[in-house]
Amino acid sequence: MHIELTTQPPEAELKILSKGIQSYNSGYLTEQVATEPDTRFAVFARNNQGIVVGGIRANAYWNYCIIELLWLASEARGQRIGSQLIHAAEAHAKSCGFEYVRTETLDIQAKPFYQKLGYNVFGELPDYPKGHTTYCLIKKL
Template identity: 45%
Template sequence: MPVRIELNCPPETAKLLSQGIVDFNRAAVHDLEPNEAELRFHVVATDDEGQVIGGLRGACYWNTLHIELLWLADEARGTGIGRQIIEAAETFAVQSGCEKALVETTSWQAKPFYEKNGYTLTATLEGRPKGHASHYLSKTLATA
């Protein structure tokens, strides 16, 4: 049984692998939300001139808001814009059926910011990247 690394995996092989795990998951959890139901979105903040000063990229699936990235321009930090962005994403996520939120941040990024906004540290992976750490935080979202 040969095992190999594919840097340019043929699309049909990649599709077969993806479909394999989808089928496995659906067999294990019959009422699992289908992958096609994933809802990708952005929250965008602009200044008075319409210039982007921050935002968030997220996805809603498996009843969870996944915060993929959050960025603020230097001049927007400490102004409350970050909190407004998080609140907008969480509100949208709840309206989309999410009950949980999940985010990964690194030691030089925004762990205190997320904690101040109600996120709880669930795990830390030291040495990722070298000399730093990755932090994984979660939050139970208030549902209506």
């Protein structure tokens, strides 16, 4: 046996890992759930010149949509653009049949913003990153 660490894993070998866990899960989950592909998507906010000034990167599977990140340029903040991005992501997730949205945010970021939009804290990761707290939030669609 040989153990190898790489910071540039080949896509084909990453697929081997995905197929392997799907095969294992199929012994416990329905085939449809075990082999469900990721639904990756993004929502962008662009200014009048077409430049991206914010957006959401998301991934969805197993009836959950995961907002991986939400970012707004400083000039786009305070204009309800963040709320519009969230609503667009939620609408897309719901139209695809997903029932929940979850995300994480740092204590220095957007916890009150998400809570105002109906998200509830279900967990905290203290000292992640060091000196800060990460909040895990969820919302039923």
